[in-house]
Amino acid sequence: MIIAVIDGMGGGIGGEIVAKLREELPSHFEIYALGSNSIATSTMLKNHANKGATGENAIVTSVKKxxxxxxxxxxxxxxxxxxxxxxxxxxxxxxxEAFKILLPIVPENFELMGLENKPLMLLINDAIECLKKEFNIK
Structure with missing residues (x-):
């Protein structure tokens, strides 16, 4: 299974997601660190993603896999x-076609209604639990 973690800016959110995935999932899961810039990709790779790629074409190509x-x-x-x-x-x-797990973190001019305001680590934990449930991972 290939899990693509996508982030930009400094890659802090993506880095935390990759670290938690590595902690919670078996080692045979492939994690792609797809950054909109090289700093984001580097941050995710430091947290043990299997592969990393940067930029528009890399992301567009990799999400197909x-x-x-x-x-x-x-x-x-x-x-x-x-x-x-x-x-x-x-x-x-x-x-x-990939199953998408999106954390409710949006730009300042957006508001998502009906969501509980949770700290980032709890959102990441919820995302990992969603992944495990969807694909019957123990």
Missing amino acids: ANVIIGSVSIVIPNSMMGEITPKIATAIADS
């Missing part, structure tokens, strides 16, 4: 993350 995509809601919003998420990236992620 992924079984699961994990990131913030911002990864499907064109021009979010200060423009790092291009319309082509957002479309490729949204159109991907």
Whole structure:
């Protein structure tokens, strides 16, 4: 199974997701660190992603291979993350056949209604539990 973790800016959220995935899942799961910039990719690789790639073309190509995509809601919003998420990236992620687990972290001019305000680590824990449940991982 290939899990694509997508992040931008400094990669802090993606780095935390990769670290938690490594802690919770068997080692045979492949984790792709897909960064909209090299700092984000590097941060995720430091947390033991199997492979890393940076930029629009790398993300668009890699999400086609992924079984699961994990990131913030911002990864499907064109021009979010200060423009790092291009319309082509957002479309490729949204159109991907992969199961998507999106954390409710959005740009300042968005508000997602009906969601409980939780700390980042609890959101990541919830995302990992969703992945385990969806794919019957013990």
